[in-house]
Amino acid sequence: MTRELEEMTITAPDNATPVREPRRDPAETARRKLARRQTTKVRALQALLLVAWIGLWQVTADQEWLDPVLGKSPGQSWDYFVGAIESGELWTNTKATMAAVVVSWVLASLVGAVCGIALGLLPTVERVISPFLDAANAMPRIALAPMFIVAFGIGMTAKVALACTLVFFIVLSGARAGVRSTDSEWLRLSAVLGATKLQLFWKIMLPVATPAIFAGLRLGLIYALLGVVGSELISAKDGLGQLIASYSSLFQMEAVYAILILLAIVAVLLNQLMVTAERWLLRWQAPADV
Amino acid sequence: MTETTTGATRATTPTAIQMSGVTVEFADPLGGTKQVLKGIDLTVPAGQFIALVGKSGCGKTTLLNMVAALVRPTTGTVTVGGETPKAARRNLGFMLARDALLPWRTAQGNVEYGLELRGVPKQERRETARRWLEAVHLGGSERLWPWQLSQGMRQRVALARTWALDPDVLLMDEPFAALDVTTRVAVQEEFLRLWQSEQHKTVIFVTHDLGEAIALADRVVLLGEGRVLYDVEVGLERPRDLQTVAGEPRYQEIYNQLRSSI
Numbered sequence: 001m002t003r004e005l006e007e008m009t010i011t012a013p014d015n016a017t018p019v020r021e022p023r024r025d026p027a028e029t030a031r032r033k034l035a036r037r038q039t040t041k042v043r044a045l046q047a048l049l050l051v052a053w054i055g056l057w058q059v060t061a062d063q064e065w066l067d068p069v070l071g072k073s074p075g076q077s078w079d080y081f082v083g084a085i086e087s088g089e090l091w092t093n094t095k096a097t098m099a100a101v102v103v104s105w106v107l108a109s110l111v112g113a114v115c116g117i118a119l120g121l122l123p124t125v126e127r128v129i130s131p132f133l134d135a136a137n138a139m140p141r142i143a144l145a146p147m148f149i150v151a152f153g154i155g156m157t158a159k160v161a162l163a164c165t166l167v168f169f170i171v172l173s174g175a176r177a178g179v180r181s182t183d184s185e186w187l188r189l190s191a192v193l194g195a196t197k198l199q200l201f202w203k204i205m206l207p208v209a210t211p212a213i214f215a216g217l218r219l220g221l222i223y224a225l226l227g228v229v230g231s232e233l234i235s236a237k238d239g240l241g242q243l244i245a246s247y248s249s250l251f252q253m254e255a256v257y258a259i260l261i262l263l264a265i266v267a268v269l270l271n272q273l274m275v276t277a278e279r280w281l282l283r284w285q286a287p288a289d290v
Numbered sequence: 291m292t293e294t295t296t297g298a299t300r301a302t303t304p305t306a307i308q309m310s311g312v313t314v315e316f317a318d319p320l321g322g323t324k325q326v327l328k329g330i331d332l333t334v335p336a337g338q339f340i341a342l343v344g345k346s347g348c349g350k351t352t353l354l355n356m357v358a359a360l361v362r363p364t365t366g367t368v369t370v371g372g373e374t375p376k377a378a379r380r381n382l383g384f385m386l387a388r389d390a391l392l393p394w395r396t397a398q399g400n401v402e403y404g405l406e407l408r409g410v411p412k413q414e415r416r417e418t419a420r421r422w423l424e425a426v427h428l429g430g431s432e433r434l435w436p437w438q439l440s441q442g443m444r445q446r447v448a449l450a451r452t453w454a455l456d457p458d459v460l461l462m463d464e465p466f467a468a469l470d471v472t473t474r475v476a477v478q479e480e481f482l483r484l485w486q487s488e489q490h491k492t493v494i495f496v497t498h499d500l501g502e503a504i505a506l507a508d509r510v511v512l513l514g515e516g517r518v519l520y521d522v523e524v525g526l527e528r529p530r531d532l533q534t535v536a537g538e539p540r541y542q543e544i545y546n547q548l549r550s551s552i
Contacts, residue, residue, distance in 0.1 A: 192358045
């Protein structure tokens with residue numbers, strides 16, 4: 001064989017996944033080192049920003065720039081936080097909220113993904129119902145909360161129902177877009193190799209749509225949290241949204257701030273979880289910078 | 291003008307592909323019909339490596355698609371190994387210009403794809419795929435994703451995928467057209483080596499590159515305007531050296547004869 005061929009067949013190490021260009025190894029190592037150094041820098045700056053923000057918060061409280069009802073210090077919020085953890089109040093309500101988030105997210109995502117892929121495969125049906133889908137999706141969902149609460153009561157079902165109406169459409173449109181990126185050559189090849197319709201669904205359509213579905217799942221998880229807390233704010237027997245509503249009515253803003261921050265942290269953690277899952281499931285994709 | 295030397299050289303071998311009186315019409319956007327193939331009669335003996343050449347739009351890909359049962363003839367009949375093309379699909383291998391590797395499967399997974407569709411058990415699938423990757427010099431790259439492979443490596447994975455199915459008939463639609471010149475020769479050599487290493491499979495090879503057709507094939511069929519313009523037996527000895535084959539007098543004779551029509 002020619003030299004060219006030998007060059008091209010350099011074998012990869014056993015755990016071959018992270019190797020990008022086997023031929024340019026030293027450059028690759030240097031590039032990684034640089035990337036790692038930059039990550040450290042970014043993290044340090046983020047920490048700095050966080051400290052500055054808390055400092056600013058403290059200053060607004062000290063200088064009484066805000067109305068005394070609103071102007072609570074980080075310390076006061078922290079005190080509430082510690083107390084609420086000890087009393088178990090935060091734990092039970094976080095649990096109630098998160099249970100509704102997970103249930104609505106899983107349910108709506110499953111249905112949304114299946115419907116989205118089906119619509120991608122049935123263009124005529126898609127044309128018929130897409131104006132209705134758009135109309136339903138344009139509706140301000142929080143306006144549905146009172147109806148769900150009347151229908152299902154102040155338990156978990158109403159929260160789940162509201163969150164589902166948000167998540168369903170997000171995942172649906174992701175799956176729809178994903179199926180459309182199918183390469184016609186894959187289908188031609190699969191047809192000649194004798195693939196059945198079911199095999200096409202599992203082995204081509206679903207993997208093709210996975211990146212877009214995942215983008216929908218990630219966004220959907222945050223929207224599930226939004227829907228559940230929104231529903232709880234209107235009326236619920238438990239949950240972080242319900243806590244916010246009741247502390248607001250008592251003008252205990254330090255508690256409200258603490259819960260809002262807790263919600264933000266939960267959202268960040270959920271997002272991070274999804275990023276990790278996505279990275280593993282979509283490990284076959286080339287990194288964006290290639 | 292047509293040289294009909296077909297069949298004479300391999301009188302005893304069975305026929306792999308038989309086309310008689312085949313026309314193919316497509317509806318054109320203006321409401322009429324466009325005849326892409328006009329009365330094709332073609333017999334391909336088993337084990338022959340036949341190249342279809344011609345300008346783009348001459349119908350060569352349509353002809354290939356017909357053998358793959360992706361296009362149905364408007365009139366006339368096509369049989370593959372005595373069966374209808376659809377029934378013969380299980381004996382077909384298919385290679386395209388773009389490698390059509392599935393990006394979510396590793397090299398190994400891609401080679402296994404066709405076997406998986408045909409219900410080959412897992413263990414056997416693994417072994418077959420590994421063996422063929424080895425055969426195209428990609429042993430050790432089993433777990434790489436397509437984006438981690440060079441163009442040439444990707445097309446060799448596609449070769450392995452095709453060979454793993456052990457097809458009787460190989461349909462190849464400009465399989466090396468997307469490769470740069472050096473890689474192309476390397477992959478062509480790889481392909482010829484595989485083809486010669488065992489009992490010859492029937493190959494239908496579509497290309498717009500006349501030189502490639504003569505260098506690789508037993509027989510070159512030149513299509514134009516939906517008809518067979520030339521049908522030439524190449525008659526160069528095998529194994530061929532692709533680096534020097536262009537210097538052979540017979541190569542140049544065919545090249546000069548067909549060049550004006552392409």
